Amino acid sequence: MWWTLPCARVTPCRCISAGTDGPRAFSLLHEITMSVEELEKKKTIDLRKKYIGPSCKIFFSHDPIKIVQAKGQYMYDEKGQRYLDCINNVAHVGHCHPEVVKAGAEQMGFLNTNTRFLHDNLVLYAQRLQATLPDKLSVCYFVNSGSEANDLALRLAWHYTGNKDIITLENAYHGHVSSLIDISPYKFHQLSDAEQNQFVHVAPSPDVYRGKYRTDHPDAATAYADDVKDITDNVHKKGRKIAAFIAESLQSCGGQVIPPAGYFQQVAEHVHKAGGVFIADEVQVGFGRVGSHFWAFQLQGDDFVPDIVTMGKPIGNGHPMSCVVTTREVAEALMSSGMEYFNTFGGNPVSCAIGLAVLDVIEKEDLQGNALHVGQYLTNLLEKQKEKHPLIGDIRGRGLFVGVELVKDREKLTPATAEALEVIYKLKEQHILLSADGPHRNVLKFKPPLCFTTEDADLVVEKIDLILKELEEALGLKVNNSLNTENEKRRRKLSTDEKEHGGLNNSNKGVEQTKHRKRMKT
Numbered sequence: 001m002w003w004t005l006p007c008a009r010v011t012p013c014r015c016i017s018a019g020t021d022g023p024r025a026f027s028l029l030h031e032i033t034m035s036v037e038e039l040e041k042k043k044t045i046d047l048r049k050k051y052i053g054p055s056c057k058i059f060f061s062h063d064p065i066k067i068v069q070a071k072g073q074y075m076y077d078e079k080g081q082r083y084l085d086c087i088n089n090v091a092h093v094g095h096c097h098p099e100v101v102k103a104g105a106e107q108m109g110f111l112n113t114n115t116r117f118l119h120d121n122l123v124l125y126a127q128r129l130q131a132t133l134p135d136k137l138s139v140c141y142f143v144n145s146g147s148e149a150n151d152l153a154l155r156l157a158w159h160y161t162g163n164k165d166i167i168t169l170e171n172a173y174h175g176h177v178s179s180l181i182d183i184s185p186y187k188f189h190q191l192s193d194a195e196q197n198q199f200v201h202v203a204p205s206p207d208v209y210r211g212k213y214r215t216d217h218p219d220a221a222t223a224y225a226d227d228v229k230d231i232t233d234n235v236h237k238k239g240r241k242i243a244a245f246i247a248e249s250l251q252s253c254g255g256q257v258i259p260p261a262g263y264f265q266q267v268a269e270h271v272h273k274a275g276g277v278f279i280a281d282e283v284q285v286g287f288g289r290v291g292s293h294f295w296a297f298q299l300q301g302d303d304f305v306p307d308i309v310t311m312g313k314p315i316g317n318g319h320p321m322s323c324v325v326t327t328r329e330v331a332e333a334l335m336s337s338g339m340e341y342f343n344t345f346g347g348n349p350v351s352c353a354i355g356l357a358v359l360d361v362i363e364k365e366d367l368q369g370n371a372l373h374v375g376q377y378l379t380n381l382l383e384k385q386k387e388k389h390p391l392i393g394d395i396r397g398r399g400l401f402v403g404v405e406l407v408k409d410r411e412k413l414t415p416a417t418a419e420a421l422e423v424i425y426k427l428k429e430q431h432i433l434l435s436a437d438g439p440h441r442n443v444l445k446f447k448p449p450l451c452f453t454t455e456d457a458d459l460v461v462e463k464i465d466l467i468l469k470e471l472e473e474a475l476g477l478k479v480n481n482s483l484n485t486e487n488e489k490r491r492r493k494l495s496t497d498e499k500e501h502g503g504l505n506n507s508n509k510g511v512e513q514t515k516h517r518k519r520m521k522t
Helices: 022-031 041-051 098-110 120-130 146-161 220-237 263-273 296-300 328-336 349-364 367-388 417-429 454-475 481-500 511-515
Strands: 067-071 074-077 082-085 139-143 165-169 200-203 242-248 277-281 308-311 322-326 392-398 401-409 435-437 443-446
Touching: 082 454, 098 349, 120 139, 120 322, 120 349, 139 146, 139 328, 146 242, 146 277, 146 308, 146 322, 146 328, 165 220, 200 220, 220 242, 220 263, 242 263, 263 277, 263 296, 349 367, 367 392, 367 401, 367 454, 401 417, 417 435, 417 443, 417 454
Parallel strands: 165 200, 165 242, 242 277, 277 308
Antiparallel strands: 067 074, 074 082, 139 322, 308 322, 392 401, 401 443, 435 443
């Protein structure tokens, strides 16, 4: 695979092939006269503090990284230092993919306007996107961010059902606008004086590792779904009905939580009986990231289809665009309200050209297949580390969406929050970017660009191994082998249940081919 660095904003134009090594490539870049002023890092920090809102946080605040270039799974700072990006699920097909950049630039040179004019890009992209979904999800609304998509999804649910009450999950995050802060416990629990909206109800996160019902429960899916039913019953007692249940298909900010197989089907049944619709938030995990399926909600099985699906982040590979897809019946309800829906930038020709290019690259480069094989390879490496390191409590994930939960005590599940932060900072020193999240900030999150390779997985796991060994020696921790064996039995039981419900196939087939896939040169 050959990549060229984008030529925009440089004079004269000079492309650098991916075959050029990192330092030389970067020195060539700096021979180019840039048409924008380059600032010293300290000046950039000072200006950010002066002009950017203080609530806008930055990674590694004590020593932030100034990123000036990126391609594939790599990012570069102002000195040319390369970082392996293990966290950027926005640059889905790889940073600055040349086909995506070209599609956007070429369309921008012809036309960019709104959807009140006819344009082929809009309808062709809608048709192409719908082809990845179940037939009943057939109507698209294009918007500009995951937050806009989820806000519109709520509006569709309210119009269609005539109800107001929303059920969300513990630790959920669905966006930054006011309507979504209300349904995002991940955010509103940070507000000490905030009152929970009376029409918002929080169900337990279906976390089978540290949640209310765990892997040793005979039917965790039903138990968690019954908690949702209890909420619908309580709402009914107050003389109201449910408008919607909303959930990320796999919880991200909540700590890479994988719902037990069959959970969504049962929840949908309870919610439909209570008058509501099911909204699947695919903003973080859609477009082939889980490997075995294009959409993460499909992990639950062919017998589950949500009423509304929202998507964002990876849809434009960094370009601001998103989409809501729903049924004809739900869409008609919004139309019958008498209010037109118009979005100035949603579905513009440039965004749709970029969206089409992203779908092309996923298909041509078999990035969904890569996510499956490299993701399983990464998970297998991490499982081996769990046998060695008592700080690792759980490994969970699908495809290239993987969480490593760190604990100080595997029986008590004491969160190793400080240790997770130490791992993140130590990796940064090794020029690897990873993040930690979850309600206790103790879950290491892998969600890299889908061009991530087995060699990349080897590198990051090797570094994590050394860091954990150092931390455990300092803490005096040792592996309890008997507990390890019991946890492995539970993990295998859960994996078997998921396979029976159409979940991820754990076959290693294709891993070796992927390992020898040509790595992007930089």
